[in-house]
Amino acid sequence: MQEHAAEPVPHTPPPLAAAPPPAGARPEDAGACGPGDVPAPRDAVEVRAHDGASIFLRRHGNPDGPRLVVSHGNGLAADAYYPFWSLLTDRFDVVLYDFRNHGWNPLGDPGAHLVESFIRDNACVATAIDRCFGRRPRVGVFHSTSALTAILPGAERNGYSGLVLFDPPIFHSGRDRRDVLLGERLARRLARTARTRRERFRTWEELAQTYRDGRAFTRLCPGAAELLARATSRRSAGGDGYELCCPRNCEAEIFAQTFRWSRRVDLDRLQCPVKVIGGDPAVPFSFLPSVDLDEIVALDYDFVPDTTHFLQLEDPAACAFETARFIERALSAWSAPKRLAGSEFRLVPSTP
Numbered sequence: 001m002q003e004h005a006a007e008p009v010p011h012t013p014p015p016l017a018a019a020p021p022p023a024g025a026r027p028e029d030a031g032a033c034g035p036g037d038v039p040a041p042r043d044a045v046e047v048r049a050h051d052g053a054s055i056f057l058r059r060h061g062n063p064d065g066p067r068l069v070v071s072h073g074n075g076l077a078a079d080a081y082y083p084f085w086s087l088l089t090d091r092f093d094v095v096l097y098d099f100r101n102h103g104w105n106p107l108g109d110p111g112a113h114l115v116e117s118f119i120r121d122n123a124c125v126a127t128a129i130d131r132c133f134g135r136r137p138r139v140g141v142f143h144s145t146s147a148l149t150a151i152l153p154g155a156e157r158n159g160y161s162g163l164v165l166f167d168p169p170i171f172h173s174g175r176d177r178r179d180v181l182l183g184e185r186l187a188r189r190l191a192r193t194a195r196t197r198r199e200r201f202r203t204w205e206e207l208a209q210t211y212r213d214g215r216a217f218t219r220l221c222p223g224a225a226e227l228l229a230r231a232t233s234r235r236s237a238g239g240d241g242y243e244l245c246c247p248r249n250c251e252a253e254i255f256a257q258t259f260r261w262s263r264r265v266d267l268d269r270l271q272c273p274v275k276v277i278g279g280d281p282a283v284p285f286s287f288l289p290s291v292d293l294d295e296i297v298a299l300d301y302d303f304v305p306d307t308t309h310f311l312q313l314e315d316p317a318a319c320a321f322e323t324a325r326f327i328e329r330a331l332s333a334w335s336a337p338k339r340l341a342g343s344e345f346r347l348v349p350s351t352p
Contacts, residue, residue: 038082047128049121056104058096061089068092073144075251077103080231084312087320097125102246113250115257118149126158137161139327162273162330164323167309171262187259194252202241204229224313275326278303279311
């Protein structure tokens with residue numbers, strides 16, 4: 001693995017109305033954020049995966065705080081979760097990264113766009129974070145596909161001190177044949193839908209409108225559709241409009257693979273504290289609910305009322321609160337975090 005450190009970009013306080021810069025932007029292009037922009041990261045580093053794919057790490061927040069590593073679901077991007085992770089930057093050192101062929105990352109070989117590649121990329125990312133930003137305990141904060149790849153066999157070697165998993169697609173291998181058929185059908189339907197997505201738009205606002213019109217996104221918090229649009233699109237190569245950062249066939253391929261991989265999860269292998277936070281199981285429509293509630297309730301499980309699979313973009317405050325509360329407990333094993341005035345945290349070195 002090789003890492004190529006980019007020039008640090010200036011940190012700017014978050015604006016009142018936030019949306020990310022167009023996806024595909026490079027660290028050298030980042031500057032002071034204007035109205036509607038996600039603040040420029042404190043640091044940005046390009047990581048080369050095992051096959052040369054580029055993955056950009058972006059560091060926000062409090063560099064002296066406990067470290068969180070945040071990633072996203074299939075077809076999305078970490079910047080789109082700004083309403084959620086921005087609530088944690090006062091207290092935590094927040095490192096973002098997107099899957100290959102998503103968000104900030106350039107388009108690479110579509111033939112390598114596989115769950116297996118994501119798993120190997122995660123290992124490169126974990127090593128690079130320690131090497132570039134200093135080694136310290138890390139808590140992974142992952143949604144959907146990134147949550148799944150964080151708990152598949154071998155992921156325990158990535159060295160996380162804790163995991164917060166939002167709506168992970170977990171499906172126990174012992175389920176009966178009827179449930180297996182339902183899971184396979186869901187995967188095919190999601191893949192088929194992804195393959196029919198519109199890929200090009202005159203403006204990113206057009207893409208934002210497709211999110212507003214989608215059944216899966218009816219509960220988004222204000223501004224979330226714009227965040228999604230700007231984080232998941234980049235200017236077309238010809239300069240005539242915008243295109244999806246993650247091509248629809250790549251997104252579809254991951255959906256097609258997810259069910260098969262979700263059956264490989266072995267929760268007994270996990271070697272760190274795990275918190276699972278799901279969407280409301282009583283909500284009539286949820287895009288990709290946690291497949292096996294019986295399996296995840298064996299962990300530390302809660303759900304956020306009146307939310308769906310996209311709960312971090314629907315009730316970001318509740319999701320941030322649950323995240324911080326879990327981290328306070330998880331980190332106590334190595335550093336005894338102390339609650340300060342204003343619900344702030346600081347690390348206290350362990351004593352013999």
